[in-house]
Amino acid sequence: MFGLVQMCDTVKIQPWLFNVDLHDAIKVELNRRFANKVVCNVGLCICLFDILEFKDSFVFPGDGASHTKIHFRCIVFRPFIDEVVVGKIKGCSHDGVTVTLGFFDDILIPPEALQQPSKFDETEQVWVWEYETDEGTHDLFMDVSEPVRFRVVDETFTDTTPSTITATNETKQEVPYKIKAVISEPGLGLLSWWSNG
């Protein structure tokens, strides 16, 4: 689910931070830049792991800040395809079931990826798995905040860097990192469905 990603970036340290140890100042700056941010095709950065290498710092004419090229590693959340993860149901809608991990909640289980047959209960606004047994069907509800085990099948990264073309229609907010999940296999779905007793 988590991994390390090696990156390289030039860090600018303002002159009023020159009294701080360079290592600490860069750590703070890199965390400010990456913590809780999605990097396109990399994943959701949690925090800085370590700094591998400092290049020489340099100063530009007319700018008091120092610029240092840094090689570093970040802890990144990016479940691999086919990974099984446990989360909690955030909500149900006609589009499917959304799942949250607390720190990340752009996980969607589309209707066709639910246990079959499932139906959307309009009055309760939840998805229901119509589990068939010899004695008839059992309705298994997917209530909000229930723990759910799912398999990651697809991921979508959207570049949300502001551009001049899209600046005019900023009405809809783009999600930078989306995960598509399925629960249509034995053992997947609400934990309570599969626990003994």
Add this chain to the structure above:
Amino acid sequence: MEVENPNAAMLSNYEVLKLLNEYVDEQKKTKQTRSDQNLSTITYETLKYLNETPASVQNQDSIETAVKALRPFGLTKAEKLQMINLRPTTAVEISLIIEESEERVTEEQIDDIIEIISHLPELPAEETMEEEES
């Protein structure tokens, strides 16, 4: 910004939990009042999630023992990682984690894997936690 290696290493939930806990302790020690909002949010939320997973009761020794014991089954790194992170207790969970499990492992082997994983520390049952809270 350049990405030099998007997959430098995989981390288990336990390792991330340990790193974040160390980080929070360090933060408390140095008493940084002007700490970064984004960083605090993500560490708090990730810790909250991880503390509800089996990672919160694991330790290095138990993980090392389990990984060594899982070696003969020919599992991939990712499969072993999920075994540690999810601590499966039933055959159906094991077959979810192991790709094409029917061809690669026998039923006896699945039982053996369950036995190995059961030596990992167990999360306290949810009922008792709720009782404690009330």
